[in-house]
Amino acid sequence: xxxxxxxxxxxxxxxxxxxxxxxxxxxxxxxxxxxxxxxxxxxxxxxxxxxxxxxxxxxxxxxxxxxxxxxxxxxxxxxxxxxxxxxxxxxxxxxxxxxxxxxxxxxxxxxxxxxxxxxxxxxxxxxxxxxxxxxxxxxxxxxxxxxxxxxxxxxxxxxxxxxxxxxxxxxxxxxxxxxxxxxxxxxxxxxxxxxxxxxxxxxxxxxxxxxxxxxxxxxxxxxxxxxxxxxxxxxxxxxxxxxxxxxxxxxxxxxxxxxxxxxxxxxxxxxxxxxxxxxxxxxxxxxxxxxxxxxxxxxxxxxxxxxxxxxxxxxxxxxxxxxxxxxxxxxxxx
Amino acid sequence: xxxxxxxxxxxxxxxxxxxxxxxxxxxxxxxxxxxxxxxxxxxxxxxxxxxxxxxxxxxxxxxxxxxxxxxxxxxxxxxxxxxxxxxxxxxxxxxxxxxxxxxxxxxxxxxxxxxxxxxxxxxxxxxxxxxxxxxxxxxxxxxxxxxxxxxxxxxxxxxxxxxxxxxxxxxxxxxxxxxxxxxxxxxxxxxxxxxxxxxxxxxxxxxxxxxxxxxxxxxxxxxxxxxxxxxxxxxxxxxxxxxxxxxxxxxxxxxxxxxxxxxxxxxxxxxxxxxxxxxxxxxxxxxxxxxxxxxxxxxxxxxxxxxxxxxxxxxxxxxxxxxxxxxxxxxxxx
DNA sequence: TTGTAGGCGTTATCAG
DNA sequence: CTGATAACGCCTACAA
Numbered sequence: 001x002x003x004x005x006x007x008x009x010x011x012x013x014x015x016x017x018x019x020x021x022x023x024x025x026x027x028x029x030x031x032x033x034x035x036x037x038x039x040x041x042x043x044x045x046x047x048x049x050x051x052x053x054x055x056x057x058x059x060x061x062x063x064x065x066x067x068x069x070x071x072x073x074x075x076x077x078x079x080x081x082x083x084x085x086x087x088x089x090x091x092x093x094x095x096x097x098x099x100x101x102x103x104x105x106x107x108x109x110x111x112x113x114x115x116x117x118x119x120x121x122x123x124x125x126x127x128x129x130x131x132x133x134x135x136x137x138x139x140x141x142x143x144x145x146x147x148x149x150x151x152x153x154x155x156x157x158x159x160x161x162x163x164x165x166x167x168x169x170x171x172x173x174x175x176x177x178x179x180x181x182x183x184x185x186x187x188x189x190x191x192x193x194x195x196x197x198x199x200x201x202x203x204x205x206x207x208x209x210x211x212x213x214x215x216x217x218x219x220x221x222x223x224x225x226x227x228x229x230x231x232x233x234x235x236x237x238x239x240x241x242x243x244x245x246x247x248x249x250x251x252x253x254x255x256x257x258x259x260x261x262x263x264x265x266x267x268x269x270x271x272x273x274x275x276x277x278x279x280x281x282x283x284x285x286x287x288x289x290x291x292x293x294x295x296x297x298x299x300x301x302x303x304x305x306x307x308x309x310x311x312x313x314x315x316x317x318x319x320x321x322x323x324x325x326x327x328x329x330x331x332x333x334x
Numbered sequence: 335x336x337x338x339x340x341x342x343x344x345x346x347x348x349x350x351x352x353x354x355x356x357x358x359x360x361x362x363x364x365x366x367x368x369x370x371x372x373x374x375x376x377x378x379x380x381x382x383x384x385x386x387x388x389x390x391x392x393x394x395x396x397x398x399x400x401x402x403x404x405x406x407x408x409x410x411x412x413x414x415x416x417x418x419x420x421x422x423x424x425x426x427x428x429x430x431x432x433x434x435x436x437x438x439x440x441x442x443x444x445x446x447x448x449x450x451x452x453x454x455x456x457x458x459x460x461x462x463x464x465x466x467x468x469x470x471x472x473x474x475x476x477x478x479x480x481x482x483x484x485x486x487x488x489x490x491x492x493x494x495x496x497x498x499x500x501x502x503x504x505x506x507x508x509x510x511x512x513x514x515x516x517x518x519x520x521x522x523x524x525x526x527x528x529x530x531x532x533x534x535x536x537x538x539x540x541x542x543x544x545x546x547x548x549x550x551x552x553x554x555x556x557x558x559x560x561x562x563x564x565x566x567x568x569x570x571x572x573x574x575x576x577x578x579x580x581x582x583x584x585x586x587x588x589x590x591x592x593x594x595x596x597x598x599x600x601x602x603x604x605x606x607x608x609x610x611x612x613x614x615x616x617x618x619x620x621x622x623x624x625x626x627x628x629x630x631x632x633x634x635x636x637x638x639x640x641x642x643x644x645x646x647x648x649x650x651x652x653x654x655x656x657x658x659x660x661x662x663x664x665x666x667x668x
Numbered sequence: 669t670t671g672t673a674g675g676c677g678t679t680a681t682c683a684g
Numbered sequence: 685c686t687g688a689t690a691a692c693g694c695c696t697a698c699a700a
Contacts, residue, residue, distance in 0.1 A: 053677030387693035
């Protein structure tokens with residue numbers, strides 16, 4: 001069996017209280033001698049305190065839950081890395097939970113995490129409103145922050161990059177390049193980010209006196225395949241357009257593929273824009289013009305805010321980050 | 335405060351033992367009536383058992399540690415997903431640990447995981463031999479499996495895809511396409527996978543009576559940038575070659591970029607191969623011919639084997655998976 | 669069928 | 685400066 005505080009107390013001829021003191025560096029109340037002796041024995045016996053036992057009394061596990069749709073989506077690894085790095089700095093570990101945008105799975109994970117007494121949750125939720133899972137979190141009084149996806153419950157802390165103004169800006173950029181017939185491939189409209197970005201598209205169009213053509217707007221699911229299919233559908237309409245704005249890079253890459261197969265040149269025949277700036281955008285031909293999200297920073301921020309709120313230190317409730325336009329090769333001036 | 339077993343015992347006018355019985359479904363020994371009553375009260379009070387307390391007595395946390403270099407490397411998300419999905423099926427959660435191939439970080443994580451009493455570890459280690467961390471795991475008697483990277487300690491379970499024969503096969507493919515002067519961009523030679531793959535390269539060359547030219551061999555670090563730089567170095571040598579084999583896709587993509595900037599056509603002027611089949615390879619121009627690793631399956635397998643070994647069920651000690659050649663557009667017959 | 673009591677490895681509260 | 689002792693929430697013999 002593993003060596004416990006008792007073993008080392010016995011070995012040192014002191015009480016477990018004293019040992020506990022030196023473990024926790026409560027320096028007042030332990031003579032240097034006994035402290036050194038204990039330290040030495042701990043090392044010799046290769047003692048490691050049992051966090052489980054500790055957690056039972058302190059009510060702290062120094063573990064965070066990270067709930068997100070799918071680590072396999074290239075948007076998330078950076079974000080996860082930000083969370084993990086920051087958590088690590090503060091002495092926390094993270095439990096990774098993939099939900100596949102499934103509400104029931106989210107719920108199950110939340111329950112398990114609660115049972116495991118994690119100290120807080122970083123929650124990238126699918127659901128935009130009437131979110132029962134968020135209510136559960138609230139009821140259980142589990143500290144949490146919403147990440148990337150908003151929620152329409154007040155008082156819930158969240159971190160996100162402003163998708164509305166981001167998409168607005170990229171559409172403006174197209175318009176400045178004299179594009180007027182701009183197709184749009186949206187994300188799933190059950191998703192708050194997708195809605196936000198679509199709003200940005202509409203605002204930019206309206207502001208320029210352009211009216212979006214329903215035939216040029218398709219709803220995808222943020223995956224590459226879906227970008228391909230939406231592009232293909234739009235092409236079938238045989239309507240004239242000079243640019244497609246996609247709600248994320250993955251779909252833009254799919255669209256690129258479809259256009260290539262259809263014999264169209266990007267950006268000569270059609271301009272294409274993405275959103276997110278995942279690393280593929282910089283590697284595909286032509287390189288994608290897109291909006292860069294501060295993904296890693298968002299992860300860091302989320303972790304930091306959560307940890308602060310666990311420690312009941314003051315912290316911001318809402319952090320809106322600005323995405324940044326990255327101009328590459330997929331848009332032509334006409 | 336959260337509701338405990340005591341609360342519901344009091345509410346139901348039974349002992350906590352009885353409550354504990356129904357929680358754990360020990361059906362013998364509880365009348366249907368009291369069971370129903372208790373179940374009902376548990377639901378009403380929204381009771382969730384405290385795993386921390388439970389773990390303290392059962393010595394099981396149903397949590398696994400997953401130690402890997404960097405989730406941001408596109409090779410890993412699929413693997414992680416496999417691990418998580420499988421763990422989930424068996425009722426386990428995973429704690430994600432990014433080490434950046436830093437031995438000290440690995441060590442720290444192992445210690446923390448041990449303190450948290452995780453039930454086992456899936457370990458993708460950098461170190462190929464004399465691995466002190468593995469020895470530590472052995473000493474602590476923590477169940478673990480090595481994933482993707484081998485280790486030269488006997489009796490340690492590991493799962494990997496055979497890099498030697500994989501690279502052998504892809505080089506063979508180049509040779510069959512009449513390439514004879516084949517450059518090679520290797521991974522970091524401190525890394526077992528890199529060594530394996532290089533062995534495969536050498537074997538295929540030797541077997542065909544070809545002698546590798548030192549000037550055409552560079553050691554990179556598996557990152558895209560490094561592929562670019564190695565390619566650039568090789569080009570500077572002004573030696574004749576018709577193909578480059580890269581030890582992973584990321585470097586191959588970097589090489590592609592470098593070749594394009596240098597005005598060379600792939601595959602017309604130079605053929606390029608990758609390794610791993612991460613999704614970019616299918617999206618880059620030209621699409622990369624590469625070896626597909628069964629990444630997701632490896633993750634699943636690792637989790638399953640680990641969990642079996644925790645349950646002390648029989649399990650395989652060593653699983654070698656075969657990668658699969660994926661022929662796309664980056665190799666020309668000459 | 670049910671309950672009592674001890675213990676898991678720590679921390680925390682008091683006394684000495 | 686040090687040490688009993690009681691929690692923490694749950695499981696598990698052993699009794700009744």
